[in-house]
Amino acid sequence: MDVTRGPRLVRDVDFVVSPDGETSEATRPVVALCTCGATGRPPWCDATHKLLGD
Numbered sequence: 628m629d630v631t632r633g634p635r636l637v638r639d640v641d642f643v644v645s646p647d648g649e650t651s652e653a654t655r656p657v658v659a660l661c662t663c664g665a666t667g668r669p670p671w672c673d674a675t676h677k678l679l680g681d
C-alpha cells in the first residue's frame with residue numbers, strides 16, 4: 628500500500644495558500660488537501676486519487 632497517496636486532512640484552518648500564492652478559504656472544520664496532483668478542484672481532494680493506478 629502506498630501511504631503517500633490520498634488526501635491530507637487538516638483541522639481548524641481558515642485558509643490554505645498554494646505554492647503559487649493562491650488562497651483558498653477553508654469552509655469546514657476539517658478539510659482534505661490533495662497530495663496526488665490529479666484533483667479537479669485544487670487544493671482540495673475530490674477523490675480522483677482513487678482512480679489512479681499503482
Ligand code: FES
Pocket residue numbers: 632633634635660661662663664665666671672673674675676677
Ligand atoms: S489526493 Fe485525492 S484527488 Fe488528489
